Amino acid sequence: MSSKIGVDIGGTKIRLGVISENFDVLKDITIPTKLPVYSYLENEIQKLLVEFPEVDGIGIGTRGMVDHKKGIVLYEKELEGWEGTEVKSLLEAATNIRVEVNNDANCAALAEAKLGAGRGFERVICLTIGTCLGGGLIFNQKVMNGAHGGAGEVGHLILYPQGLLCGCGRKGCTEQYVSGTALRRMIVEKRVIDPVTNAFVTPEQLFRLATNDQQNAVEVRERFLTDLALVISNLQAVLDIDCLVIGGGVSESAHDWWDLLMDKVNPLKLQPLEIRRALFGNESGMLGAALLVRN
Numbered sequence: 001m002s003s004k005i006g007v008d009i010g011g012t013k014i015r016l017g018v019i020s021e022n023f024d025v026l027k028d029i030t031i032p033t034k035l036p037v038y039s040y041l042e043n044e045i046q047k048l049l050v051e052f053p054e055v056d057g058i059g060i061g062t063r064g065m066v067d068h069k070k071g072i073v074l075y076e077k078e079l080e081g082w083e084g085t086e087v088k089s090l091l092e093a094a095t096n097i098r099v100e101v102n103n104d105a106n107c108a109a110l111a112e113a114k115l116g117a118g119r120g121f122e123r124v125i126c127l128t129i130g131t132c133l134g135g136g137l138i139f140n141q142k143v144m145n146g147a148h149g150g151a152g153e154v155g156h157l158i159l160y161p162q163g164l165l166c167g168c169g170r171k172g173c174t175e176q177y178v179s180g181t182a183l184r185r186m187i188v189e190k191r192v193i194d195p196v197t198n199a200f201v202t203p204e205q206l207f208r209l210a211t212n213d214q215q216n217a218v219e220v221r222e223r224f225l226t227d228l229a230l231v232i233s234n235l236q237a238v239l240d241i242d243c244l245v246i247g248g249g250v251s252e253s254a255h256d257w258w259d260l261l262m263d264k265v266n267p268l269k270l271q272p273l274e275i276r277r278a279l280f281g282n283e284s285g286m287l288g289a290a291l292l293v294r295n
């Protein structure tokens with residue numbers, strides 16, 4: 001029985017898994033991200049290959065923008081030295097095993113489309129609402145990478161021209177309004193404070209307070225859900241997807257806002273659209289990375 005290694009490279013943590021042919025997770029470890037990323041990664045993978053010599057494919061999902069054909073990290077500013085790394089050719093030479101590299105949000109989307117909430121649908125988009133806003137497009141179980149590896153960058157759709165400055169250097173990107181970071185900014189601006197500790201609330205607490213009708217919390221929730229509904233409607237207009245999956249850290253509090261979001265999205269729908277909560281949590285990036293080398 002052959003198995004695959006899936007790796008999810010984040011800014012602070014790297015998650016590595018070994019997945020069997022039947023999608024059983026044989027190994028699942030999380031380690032801190034260390035620089036330089038490549039040599040550290042190769043070393044960790046070599047250790048896994050000693051333990052699982054049957055591995056015949058290695059999938060890597062990483063933050064940043066990726067040239068999936070060449071397996072090169074095209075753009076990544078956080079992890080020094082990682083940008084420009086020819087991951088695929090270096091790792092294939094080191095291990096003699098097939099390697100595929102893609103963006104972390106694309107990997108998460110692939111896991112949801114193939115094994116998770118989007119299973120059975122033809123055209124799936126997965127939004128990962130965490131610290132940032134990631135997106136991945138999966139059509140007929142394949143990642144849509146775009147001409148330059150930049151497809152599915154939902155976080156950088158411009159929502160408010162001349163709006164807040166984004167990390168990409170432009171103004172008004174969706175990520176500045178629909179993400180955990182955006183919620184934290186609005187919590188400070190609206191001074192949404194925990195009545196007991198007197199500290200600013202977390203996004204999760206914000207939605208709880210809003211459910212209990214705390215006025216400032218309700219206003220932040222309103223802004224967030226209105227913007228998210230707009231984005232969903234625009235994505236549908238362009239892509240006519242049949243399933244949209246929402247995951248990421250912020251989605252963990254969806255029980256407090258899901259119905260309100262549907263109330264906002266439903267009148268904007270142009271076609272039928274199934275909207276679902278992600279089935280997987282943080283493991284989706286690692287699972288999806290392993291799926292990159294499935295066929």
Ligand SMILES: [Zn+2]
Pocket residue numbers: 155156166167168169170173175
């Ligand atoms: Zn941007």
